[in-house]
Amino acid sequence: xxxxxxxxxxxxxxxxxxxxxxxxxxxxxxxxxxxxxxxxxxxxxxxxxxxxxxxxxxxxxxxxxxxxxxxxxxxxxxxxxxxxxxxxxxxxxxxxxxxxxxxxxxxxxxxxxxxxxxxxxxxxxxxxxxxxxxxxxxxxxxxxxxxxxxxxxxxxxxxxxxxxxxxxxxxxxxxxxxxxxxxxxxxxxxxxxxxxxxxxxxxxxxxxxxxxxxxxx
Amino acid sequence: xxxxxxxxxxxxxxxxxxxxxxxxxxxxxxxxxxxxxxxxxxxxxxxxxxxxxxxxxxxxxxxxxxxxxxxxxxxxxxxxxxxxxxxxxxxxxxxxxxxxxxxxxxxxxxxxxxxxxxxxxxxxxxxxxxxxxxxxxxxxx
Numbered sequence: 001x002x003x004x005x006x007x008x009x010x011x012x013x014x015x016x017x018x019x020x021x022x023x024x025x026x027x028x029x030x031x032x033x034x035x036x037x038x039x040x041x042x043x044x045x046x047x048x049x050x051x052x053x054x055x056x057x058x059x060x061x062x063x064x065x066x067x068x069x070x071x072x073x074x075x076x077x078x079x080x081x082x083x084x085x086x087x088x089x090x091x092x093x094x095x096x097x098x099x100x101x102x103x104x105x106x107x108x109x110x111x112x113x114x115x116x117x118x119x120x121x122x123x124x125x126x127x128x129x130x131x132x133x134x135x136x137x138x139x140x141x142x143x144x145x146x147x148x149x150x151x152x153x154x155x156x157x158x159x160x161x162x163x164x165x166x167x168x169x170x171x172x173x174x175x176x177x178x179x180x181x182x183x184x185x186x187x188x189x190x191x192x193x194x195x196x197x198x199x200x201x202x203x204x205x206x207x208x209x210x211x212x213x214x215x216x217x
Numbered sequence: 218x219x220x221x222x223x224x225x226x227x228x229x230x231x232x233x234x235x236x237x238x239x240x241x242x243x244x245x246x247x248x249x250x251x252x253x254x255x256x257x258x259x260x261x262x263x264x265x266x267x268x269x270x271x272x273x274x275x276x277x278x279x280x281x282x283x284x285x286x287x288x289x290x291x292x293x294x295x296x297x298x299x300x301x302x303x304x305x306x307x308x309x310x311x312x313x314x315x316x317x318x319x320x321x322x323x324x325x326x327x328x329x330x331x332x333x334x335x336x337x338x339x340x341x342x343x344x345x346x347x348x349x350x351x352x353x354x355x356x357x358x
Contacts, residue, residue, distance in 0.1 A: 102317035
């Protein structure tokens with residue numbers, strides 16, 4: 001039992017780690033990794049229900065573990081290798097979508113993958129073999145898109161991120177939403193999710209205030 | 218204009234990867250206990266791979282005189298808002314934007330297909346428009 005307790009305590013640290021993309025953009029009280037994970041799991045389950053032949057249980061499990069390596073690896077962003085120290089330049093950079101050559105992308109992805117894999121092996125090391133292997137297999141599927149569930153969840157993860165960015169932008173119109181708009185047009189390939197992000201665009205950019213969710217407090 | 222939709226496109230590298238996984242699964246499957254949970258998952262994957270390997274179309278470089286046009290398998294250098302980026306257009310199964318491989322079914326991938334160097338591609342929605350200028354097209358398959 002102690003092994004489970006240790007694992008849950010470590011995984012619970014995600015409740016306190018703020019997502020780097022928001023911290024870099026100086027969002028007040030930014031979302032934590034655990035908060036992001038919660039909605040990825042919820043979206044993965046409900047959106048998968050609209051697709052044929054997707055295993056929702058596999059998707060939910062994958063969602064729950066997709067970022068647990070970040071307890072030790074941290075939340076690595078595509079901007080990390082080009083972050084300027086100067087605040088003015090940083091602000092400018094955060095308004096753009098980071099661009100690299102294919103060889104630079106491969107190098108950065110490999111470095112990130114290595115760091116996250118080591119962290120994942122460490123955090124799962126005390127779990128019994130069957131559970132450990134299941135978590136490692138699910139994470140590799142999410143990373144490499146081996147199955148249709150892995151490919152779907154990878155995109156749902158980005159949809160959640162886009163929705164959060166739109167919510168920040170709605171609260172503060174100075175929030176730089178452009179990088180998310182651009183990324184969405186390059187990375188999404190699932191027809192259902194492409195329709196979904198078009199609907200998100202329409203909802204958040206409509207002038208009718210009553211189309212936005214109300215704050216009940 | 219070629220219609221690429223709803224077909225399984227693989228590069229040689231992707232095909233080799235799937236064949237290797239298929240062989241591995243064949244061996245693993247025989248070692249599983251009947252009715253075990255892992256056997257169910259293995260069989261699901263086995264079925265998926267069988268369909269892929271039966272129905273795929275191989276991505277090949279077009280003949281030299283057509284290599285100035287973006288086709289599947291092309292590595293395209295583009296300029297966007299003064300920045301340069303590079304994409305290789307592949308089928309959905311091999312797409313991995315963090316490695317530079319974007320799907321022919323993504324809005325940008327789809328829009329780049331059948332265009333040539335020097336041309337501008339416009340991606341727009343009701344709120345924003347962005348221009349991708351094609352600088353260079355290579356085939357490194």
